Amino acid sequence: MSGHSHWANIQHKKGAADNKRGKVFSKLARYIMIAAKNGGGDPAMNLPLRYAIEKARSVSMPKDNIERAVKKGCGENGGVTFDEIAYEGFGPGGSAIFVDILTDNRSRTNGEVRKIFEKGGGNMGGPGCTAHMFDRKGLLQVPALAVDEDALMELALEAGADDVERLGDLFEIRCDPTAFQAVRDALAKANLSTTMAEMTRLPKDPMDVDAEMGRKIIRLLEALDDHDDVQSVYTNAKVTEEMMGS
Missing domain, CATH: 3.30.70.980 (YebC, transcriptional regulation domain)
Structure with missing residues (x-):
């Protein structure tokens, strides 16, 4: 089981750094809005909303921001039109990648994420190509x-x-x-x-990679994660913090 969560740990720490420039607040606001839209604005009755709010609180997202996102999700203050979609593909070395997206423009996001994959030495695949991994x-x-x-x-x-x-x-x-x-x-x-x-x-089956390949994969993962519409990025590659920054 060891190594399964290496990228999850890196992404979690990166989220804390992103907090300084507000990017993570914007992403969490979308997450809260979708949860409220799908299940109502009461976290006691809506478990996904409860998780979203707790995650927002864990990075010190202001209470007003959280409440505003809940209200938008429930149709107040203009409502919300974000769609939940997933993109799947492969990165350098054949690494599997799965991306959770919240977008208000599927066509725009599809084109932009596809370019990120290609620029990072990977390619987007069809639905289901990596989800089973x-x-x-x-x-x-x-x-x-x-x-x-x-x-x-x-x-x-x-x-x-x-x-x-x-x-x-x-x-x-x-x-x-x-x-x-x-x-x-x-x-x-x-x-x-x-x-x-x-x-x-x-x-399910983490893929070993050497330092050079790991750095290439991390650059692609970070580029995807930096996109405003991307909520989470997952990979089967066993990347480490030591592979970053080069």
Whole structure:
């Protein structure tokens, strides 16, 4: 299981950096609007909206921004017309890539994302070409100094988690989407804070890459992630932070 979440960790840290220039706020506002549009404005009755709001709070998104996004999603203040779509394709070295999109103009976004793929040495594929290579999972991380590993393992597995693994100074917990909230609630009840708690896509068979190929893949992933309409980017390549910045 080790290595599955390398890009998820990099993307999570990058999101914290993006917070400084407001890009992540814009993306999260769209996420909140879509969740509110699809399931209503009450997070107690709308689990996707609850997740979206909690994610926004985790990066210190202002309360007014969150409330405004909820109202827009519910049809107030002009409403919302964003569509949820997914693009799939391949990057350098045959790496699989899956991209979650929220857009108000499918044609524009399709052309722009296609160009990013091509410029980065990859190509967009058809629906389903890479989706089967990933599992939808809940991913949570707890500081290793905060809890004994055996105690965390017992707590998480009893709540429905699939696995607990130590990665450096963190424990990583993976679970089925249906168990995500139960695991999160169990951690909160035990007064264990999380440094990450989100839904993600983890590769079924992570692909090893060397440093040079890893840098090429990361450049493409970052270019995709920087697009305003892109919410999340996933890859099966086992990229690391050491491969960045070159």
